[in-house]
Amino acid sequence: MRFRHRRVAAAAALAAAAVLGLPACSAVLGGEESLVDADSLVVGVKYDQPGLGLETAAGSGEFEGFDVDVARYIADHMGIPPENVEFVGLNSAEREEMLISGEVDMVVATYSITPARRTQVTFGGPYYVAKQDVLVSADATDIQGARDLEGLSVCQSAGSNSVARITEGLGIAVEGTEQETYSDCIEELRSGSVDAVSTDNLILAGFFAQTPDAFRFVNNPFTDEKYGVGLPYGDTEACEAVNKAISRMYQEGDAAEMLDHWFGETDLEMVHSVPQFEGCD
Structure with a gap:
């Protein structure tokens, strides 16, 4: 069973908790598995941003760009094979909605970390500033x-x-x-x-x-603009795993190679050092 389907049940538990007056976090997190336990991932990425997240042909389900490469790297670090990673296109206004509803398990889509968003989403990273x-x-x-x-x-x-x-x-x-x-x-x-x-x-x-x-x-x-990896709210275990993957991505030079591949021919001054993480609490 895909992790996103398990989170639909968690959303139902959240609704039930609201009706019964129970603490929502304990109702959901107490019975919900972390993304680190998943054997597949559905990742939300942009579909219309060249160099970051771009669907190669309309309706193809094939995406390319820096964000896509970062998501693949994180999934590999979490032990999820490439064939078990599905990408779904979304726009800026859909990111919280699709993550909270369980349509996607993770969002890597130029998703700036802000205090307001952190009330609904747990962020790994940032993976780039x-x-x-x-x-x-x-x-x-x-x-x-x-x-x-x-x-x-x-x-x-x-x-x-x-x-x-x-x-x-x-x-x-x-x-x-x-x-x-x-x-x-x-x-x-x-x-x-x-x-x-x-x-x-x-x-x-x-x-x-x-x-x-x-x-x-x-x-x-x-x-x-601190680009974070959007995760289900409260999944600190997944956040910590994502941060470890991002650290390795920079320390081993993979981030620099990705950035140079997608933006090397522009005048953009790129940062190749590990970003300072926001913390998973």
Whole structure:
């Protein structure tokens, strides 16, 4: 039986606990197995982000990118063979929902660790610390950093915090617009419907690498975006196993090879040292 099916029963236990007034954590975690006991995994990844998570052909179920490679590495470290790892495409707004519902067992999808998300999800990692940056049209040479976005339209994906980090975090007034995915934002930028797309530099570098003549990667980063591995809430054993895998991935040079493979031809300044973990409690 797949682990995700066992977690459906755990969700039912959670609902029952709410009805009976029992402590939810004890009702679920007391009878739920950890992901470290799984013999297969369903992993949620992005399907439209080149270099990170991209479905190679629509409906194929085959995915490629840095996040996909990281997920495979973690699964191998946990003793799960490649043939028992299934990838499912999702967008930013679906990550918590699909993890909590049990549709996926793990999420590796440019999933920034935030205090709000940690109330619903246990995060391993981070496996990479990206920085927010800006992508503009190739002819927008007057935009050299986030401050130059004042009064301009900036696109983000649904479920992202990117615009808020500019308006609330930096106090820069921009016109925020939202599309379902970042690939939709890129099309808005290409057509001239928005002035800029702002999100994590790994995401932007992947799109930039596809059509470097059409866009300009501002490459003036701000904020730290800690990419975590989303796990079922309370599964500290799996979190610890994931952190051990990430440490080995960097120490043995595999992370550097992955990053160079997917982003080596861009101007992105990449980090090859083990990130500081957030802790599994």
